Amino acid sequence: MKDIASTDINRFVRDVTAGRTKANVKTKARGRAIVRGGAGTAARAVGLLGGIFTYAIGQGIIEKNPAHGIRKQADRVKDRRLTEQEYREFGAILRKASKNDALGIAVAVARFLALTGCRRSEAVSLKWTEVDAENSCLRLEDSKEGASVRPVGLSVLDMMDDLSRDEHDTFVFPGTVEGKPLVGFPKYWKKVLKGTILEDITPHVLRHSFASVANDLGFTEATVAATSMDF
Structure with missing residues (x-):
């Protein structure tokens, strides 16, 4: 020293x-x-x-x-984070985009990212077998940190209940090819936000915003880290 x-x-x-x-x-x-x-x-x-x-x-x-x-x-x-008003705008954008059937799954992924603070790759590759509704958590088999347990709120589980699920679906957010997850999410993301006041944000902004809001609400860093890991 x-x-x-x-x-x-x-x-x-x-x-x-x-x-x-x-x-x-x-x-x-x-x-x-x-x-x-x-x-x-x-x-x-x-x-x-x-x-x-x-x-x-x-x-x-x-x-x-x-x-x-x-x-x-x-x-x-830039440590960009959404304001309260921007969250409202984001919700309105998603509701409007959801009327387009071609964007339905991408909208669901975007809403999931906002509610969980998960990484884009974790959301897109999420399997139904990793969703533990009874214990309100996700049991990810292979995240950036390896196997990981992520607590989630009831709003996330309610959202998943609303998803149209085929008995053959392996992934929560399936793509157009049977047995495969949604591919090309960045392209869909841009379509959803194109021409809106939030056109500049990225999925990581939702992740950073999630952690920032949790911190504003008084949650400890350990709690935030356990929820979404490695901000």
Whole structure:
């Protein structure tokens, strides 16, 4: 701790921002740790370091916090989140789009993403065998973190009850080919939002908004993480 200087942290920030710490490491049977680096990651890491050094000062280990005053490059990634009014607009857009039979499944996926905070890939590949209605959760067999249990609200289960389900359907959101999930969701997403005031948002915006709203409502980070994982 005593040997770390501000020059070391400045060098660390430059390296992380430039992506020199990026890695793709296998962590378990079906899990991977993907580290991309970047300005946002560097800024968060310095914030964590500052907290560690502050604790060290309180313990009498060091006298000065070397992370103080470190200039952090602005993160170019927009942390876009929907406002309350935009959520209303999004709902209205989905209701209108649902009148088009060709967009019905895509609309259901979009509504599911907004209500669960799941990743797009997790929604599209969701199987009926992974839906545990009795315990109000999804039991994903293979997510980014491997097998994962995600609590969901009654609104999600009600939405699934409303879906037209064929006895041969494996996937909750089936595509046009029997036994296959919906493909080309990004294309459908653009069709649903084209020409609307929310044309610029992505599925990840719904994911980030879900976590932000949960935080606003006072849920702990651990609870939010257990619900949708890895924001």
